[in-house]
Amino acid sequence: MQLVLELSELGAHVVGLPVGMGRDQLEHRRRHDHHVPVRRRALRHHQPARLVIHAFAAGQHIRRRIPLLGFAGDLLDHLGPQDCLAFTGSARTGALLRGHGNVVAHNVRVNVEADSLNAAVLAPDVESDSETYGAFLSNVVTDMTQKAGQKCTAVRRILVPAERVEEVQADLIAELGRIQMGDPADRAHRLGPLTDEAQLEDVRAGIGRLSEVAEVVLGGSEPTELGGCFVTPTLLVAADSRADVLHELEVFGPVSTILPYTGSVEEAVELVNLGGGGLVTSLYSNDVDWTETYVMGVAPWHGRVWIASDRSVSQSLPPGMVLPASIHGGPGRAGGGEELGAERGLAFYMQRTALQGFKGFLDPRFGTPAEVE
Structure with missing residues (x-):
């Protein structure tokens, strides 16, 4: 067998x-x-x-x-x-x-x-009072804190137009401040501890490395009042969005970094692809031309591209939630593997074999190509 x-x-x-x-x-x-x-x-x-x-x-x-x-x-x-x-x-x-x-x-x-430095991208056209902007804030917070950030689809990089960094920073801090940390057996608590002391040390060390090129604006590596393996949701703002560590180090906890960019779609594509391959990238935009250019630019480096606009966002699950019919996997740093994808997900466990011979024998014995498919 x-x-x-x-x-x-x-x-x-x-x-x-x-x-x-x-x-x-x-x-x-x-x-x-x-x-x-x-x-x-x-x-x-x-x-x-x-x-x-x-x-x-x-x-x-x-x-x-x-x-x-x-x-x-x-x-x-x-x-x-x-x-x-x-x-x-x-x-x-x-x-x-x-x-x-x-x-x-x-x-x-x-x-x-494997690793994935998943990026959430806020396009310059999204207005502060729009449904898309509200979903951007909500989803980033969810994908930072769900499972204490210990999931492969967590948001690690947040691309924000430079002129809106202060606004987004303030709004994310306010939203993260509503997350109650504590015993996950209590339904009021939305953020539990890390898995163990070793993971806690890894996350603290990772925050330290990120803080060399980014400013910690919320949280940090200091012990919490709860003790144990808890880590406060940590938000950083990069001084240099192209710093290597931001695109190479995945801190496996409730930690994410805002990367300021000019608002250019070409720069957004460049920065996101510096991650070397990812499981998912999420885009928030109502500009169809901007969106199309972004998708075409990042698709070769990602297994899934999640797109939010005012027309669809109210009916969408957060990008960190993978539907069974969707492919889960990604090229390069993300491992080059593939899971889920409905029937497509079974291909890894099967051998595809071509049969050549007399059609009068093959069709009744093994079925026609259409029947096999």
Whole structure:
């Protein structure tokens, strides 16, 4: 059978195991807790894994494969030409997986969803009292703070016409100030903690690096009154919108930087594409010519381009929410992988084979091309 190995740095390692695993082996795993994650940030997956292992060890029906969460061990050494490797995490780790000796030797299929410095772009035509501007503020705040900024579609860069930076800065600070931070079990709290102390240190260090080229206007790396792993929503304003670190460092927390630009669509395209490839970029504009030029300029570098205007914004989900029918993935830094996309998302796990032969045999046995499609 085909082995599908899915890895995640922020989650756990999910491994497809053959039906042949017996109840004794399952019981052995359960007793010795071999499924316990070795990384603390994977602990949130620990209990579901325990429930799965206990259920199977108790004799419940095993169908195709079972998920195990924990250390992947030497599984990469056992992948073959018919297997698949899917990974979600940093670009650095994705490159290490792609370069694994056994993966290279057997040309194992690899699908990577990696870093993405997603950009939200406010076009110069959007008026302050418009529905589009209100959605811009709301969506940026949502995609900064949802999951404490620990999601691949979070907004990391906010492009704003230079003459409107003070206005946007003030409005975002006001909106972020309404976000209550605390125990996420309380519905009043809209911002929870980071996953663990290591992630907290990474985010604080990242804010420090960004602050070398940008001014912190809200939040920062200082401990909060709540203690623990909480980080105040942090907004910065770049002194130089072309500074390398702004387009290379993803701070995986509730952190985003305003990048002033002239209002030129060509400059917006240039700055956004400095990210080296992204999962999604969002544009807020009612100018159809500006929008068309922007889309054509950024599309080669992004898996998804989300467009808001007064005509559509009231019916749109925020850009950080991926619909199942939409492609989720992106070129370059974003990993070059692809997920979802309805039936298209299954292509990675299938082999497309061309059949050549007598039509009188092929059509009744395998179907016509139209029927196959």
